Amino acid sequence: MARLRFKAVEEAQSRQPVKVEIPTGKVTEYFSSNTFNDEVMRAMLSPEAYMKVTNAIKAGDKIDREIADEVASAMKAWAVSRGATHYTHWFQPLTGGSAEKHDAFFDITMEGKAIEKFKGSALVQQEPDASSFPSGGIRATFEARGYTAWDPTSPAFIMFNDAGTGTLCIPSVFVSYTGELLDSKTPLLKSLSALDKAATEVAIIFDRHVEKVSATLGAEQEYFLVDKALFNARPDLIMAGRTVFGHNPAKGQQLEDHYFGSIPPRVNAFMVDFEFEAMRLGIPVRTRHNEVAPAQFEVAPTFEEVNLACDHNILLMDLMRKIAKRHNFEVLFHEKPFAGINGSGKHNNWSMGTDTGVNLLGPSTKPKESLRFVTFLVNVMKAVHDNADLLRASIASAGNEHRLGANEAPPAIISIFMGAQLTKVLEDLENKEIVSIDKGENAYIKLGLNRLPSILLDNTDRNRTSPFAFTGNKFEYRAVGSSANSSQPMIALNTIVANQLIKFREEYDAEMAVHEGKKEEVIVKILKKYIKESKRILFEGNGYSDEWAEEAARRGLSNVASTPEALKAYLRKDFIEIFEKMGVLTEREIHARYEIELENYTKKIQIESRVIGDLAMNHVVSTAIKYQASLVQTAKSLREMGLEKEAEPVISIIREISERVAEITKLTDAMTEARKKANAIDDVEERAKLYGTEVKDFFDSIRYHVDKLELIIDDEDWPLVKYREMLYIR
Ligand code: ADP
Ligand code: MG
Numbered sequence: 001m002a003r004l005r006f007k008a009v010e011e012a013q014s015r016q017p018v019k020v021e022i023p024t025g026k027v028t029e030y031f032s033s034n035t036f037n038d039e040v041m042r043a044m045l046s047p048e049a050y051m052k053v054t055n056a057i058k059a060g061d062k063i064d065r066e067i068a069d070e071v072a073s074a075m076k077a078w079a080v081s082r083g084a085t086h087y088t089h090w091f092q093p094l095t096g097g098s099a100e101k102h103d104a105f106f107d108i109t110m111e112g113k114a115i116e117k118f119k120g121s122a123l124v125q126q127e128p129d130a131s132s133f134p135s136g137g138i139r140a141t142f143e144a145r146g147y148t149a150w151d152p153t154s155p156a157f158i159m160f161n162d163a164g165t166g167t168l169c170i171p172s173v174f175v176s177y178t179g180e181l182l183d184s185k186t187p188l189l190k191s192l193s194a195l196d197k198a199a200t201e202v203a204i205i206f207d208r209h210v211e212k213v214s215a216t217l218g219a220e221q222e223y224f225l226v227d228k229a230l231f232n233a234r235p236d237l238i239m240a241g242r243t244v245f246g247h248n249p250a251k252g253q254q255l256e257d258h259y260f261g262s263i264p265p266r267v268n269a270f271m272v273d274f275e276f277e278a279m280r281l282g283i284p285v286r287t288r289h290n291e292v293a294p295a296q297f298e299v300a301p302t303f304e305e306v307n308l309a310c311d312h313n314i315l316l317m318d319l320m321r322k323i324a325k326r327h328n329f330e331v332l333f334h335e336k337p338f339a340g341i342n343g344s345g346k347h348n349n350w351s352m353g354t355d356t357g358v359n360l361l362g363p364s365t366k367p368k369e370s371l372r373f374v375t376f377l378v379n380v381m382k383a384v385h386d387n388a389d390l391l392r393a394s395i396a397s398a399g400n401e402h403r404l405g406a407n408e409a410p411p412a413i414i415s416i417f418m419g420a421q422l423t424k425v426l427e428d429l430e431n432k433e434i435v436s437i438d439k440g441e442n443a444y445i446k447l448g449l450n451r452l453p454s455i456l457l458d459n460t461d462r463n464r465t466s467p468f469a470f471t472g473n474k475f476e477y478r479a480v481g482s483s484a485n486s487s488q489p490m491i492a493l494n495t496i497v498a499n500q501l502i503k504f505r506e507e508y509d510a511e512m513a514v515h516e517g518k519k520e521e522v523i524v525k526i527l528k529k530y531i532k533e534s535k536r537i538l539f540e541g542n543g544y545s546d547e548w549a550e551e552a553a554r555r556g557l558s559n560v561a562s563t564p565e566a567l568k569a570y571l572r573k574d575f576i577e578i579f580e581k582m583g584v585l586t587e588r589e590i591h592a593r594y595e596i597e598l599e600n601y602t603k604k605i606q607i608e609s610r611v612i613g614d615l616a617m618n619h620v621v622s623t624a625i626k627y628q629a630s631l632v633q634t635a636k637s638l639r640e641m642g643l644e645k646e647a648e649p650v651i652s653i654i655r656e657i658s659e660r661v662a663e664i665t666k667l668t669d670a671m672t673e674a675r676k677k678a679n680a681i682d683d684v685e686e687r688a689k690l691y692g693t694e695v696k697d698f699f700d701s702i703r704y705h706v707d708k709l710e711l712i713i714d715d716e717d718w719p720l721v722k723y724r725e726m727l728y729i730r
Helices: 002-013 039-043 047-059 065-081 120-124 187-207 228-232 235-240 265-280 308-326 367-386 388-394 420-431 443-447 447-456 488-517 517-536 546-555 563-571 573-582 587-640 646-677 684-697 697-712 723-727
Strands: 084-090 107-108 114-116 147-149 157-160 166-176 213-227 285-290 295-302 327-330 346-354 468-470 475-477
Touching: 002 065, 002 213, 002 228, 002 723, 039 047, 039 065, 065 166, 107 587, 120 147, 147 388, 147 646, 187 213, 187 308, 187 346, 187 367, 187 488, 213 228, 213 308, 213 488, 228 327, 228 546, 265 295, 265 308, 265 327, 265 546, 308 327, 308 488, 327 684, 367 388, 367 420, 367 488, 367 517, 388 488, 388 563, 388 573, 388 587, 447 468, 488 517, 488 573, 517 697, 563 573, 563 587, 563 684, 573 587, 587 646, 587 684, 587 697, 646 684, 646 697, 684 697
Parallel strands: 084 166
Antiparallel strands: 107 114, 147 166, 157 166, 213 295, 213 327, 213 346, 285 295, 346 475, 468 475
16 A cells, blocks of 8 residues: 555656747737627627627616527537537536536437537427436425526536547526426525625615616635645545545644745646636636645635636636646645645635626715715625524535534634724724715715725735635625635525615615615615624634634534534525525525535535544554554564563553554544435434434544654655655645
């Protein structure tokens, strides 16, 4: 076994950066060149078809049959001219990733002649074999089949494989025949439309020209890279995406020198390569850098409309996985691939922008606009406060459980960081008297609203430990897991903010009816109330500290570390009501999603548990026993030579190995029993709970003994690639 490890290490160490050839011209020359974008449509479609598609994109208008045929034919001609041979509807089933089923553009006629086929009907609707996608019981009881349907708001794109052939991918929604939503995109689109409506109603209080509000998302993506050979020598990485064993290296993260260090050449080549491919797909990747942990990196795109940004993030992850292989890397999106070392997140930078070009969470230099800014800010704060458990549920997963509320990780408490200045503004707004606010700008100054511009300038008081932080002109939802589909947290956030903005508008209208039109006063009055009601969610200190957990408990904030527990929030009556009222998900769909999440969780823990059992017994214990046998020989020889004292340390190592082997064996057997017990339970909820407690409880204790053995067994014999070998990429 150890032979495999050393071979892999040698292979990894001898690698050179893979040469990457990208055009020397400007980015604008190839940006979006693999997408069926606005420019292409304008050139290839009749003015009427172009207008209809544009309206479908902007206003959600329906596209009729003839137009669909024209678009399909243009799309096919464009795709074929760029080297595509197949097409597929590209959608996001509830498994988390994306799915595709490729059909060739070409068909064979009865006479054996090749023809090209791709009609409007194939563009608009497809029937993948849906029965193998999770549906949480919906399809079992009602309708077994589903269909995918074109989402014109996200441009079609061509994905090339390493052989150089391409597939036209058509972003699509996935719905069952009975109308239930079986994917991530459809409820996301619905939540965006709910938010658009609600936010527009509030935005027009400040500017009647606003007709549309779009939510925006910039998802910073963290990831680890591991050499392919080393990855393949670690069955846990292959099976579970994370290392279940491994002792910390002598030089761990303590030095934090990786964060500021230069990017290793092999990694740089990989980045240049996938960034180029991403740009061609219209994904605006912008920044790249090392992250805190060794072998950890980050890529961040420029923000886009949320639906597009979610598609682009999924696509980017896919691209990175593929292109990493070209560079002899595997990319790890798991939230916690290595114990004792930082995990990975996906920081969801979120805001709302109007069609008049205003960022509703952007502070302004003008007092009146400042009132608009605090109105949206406080409404988001109130929404997060009132629905914190739902937000927590939206980021709950087996992987993220290692990040939230576990060791070396932020707590599972949802709190908001505002920064010192903004906190002061909110305090003033809450406590200062409203004195004739309608008489000029003095009143705003009294309320502290004149100070807002300086917030914009001061980005320094960042808080890296906050799960939900205001960062200048947007909120950064930092607690999202690195492997997550951003749609889940975005659906929750859009929906609760939409719901809150509707409430605000209702209160505003009711107050205005009795206040004879003094709108600033009315707004401030409502905001004062909101701040009072929700300020306990604000926290500026160190979110990782024990004091915060205690303080949060005193404040009555939830702190749910367990995934099955956190997911339960989905079933809360008030949350179901909000989803239904906002037209995002029905109760049945929520139940289905809840079950799917629980099943995903159970499966992940089950796989990890099996990997742990296998590695512990077949790799670690067997190696330990062999090594122990050689020690026994040594001890025996020493004794035979009369060297009793010299034999003592050897004997004590023999004893330690015996004890640890006995412990590991006992714990592994007990874990198998716990798994059997959990498997015998039919109820998904109960089974997930057992996996999360009784099965998972063994993970750390088994690991403890295995990691101790790693320290005493001869390095020459140790079968698993060590942390120090995996984490340092040259
Ligand atoms: P920082 O250095 O504060 O993280 P960046 O400008 O690098 O700020 O932004 C981080 C991420 O936030 C990027 O993906 C960026 O596009 C995104 N972002 C910036 N403004 C907005 C916005 N109004 N809405 C959504 N995301 C935004
Ligand atoms: Mg970051």
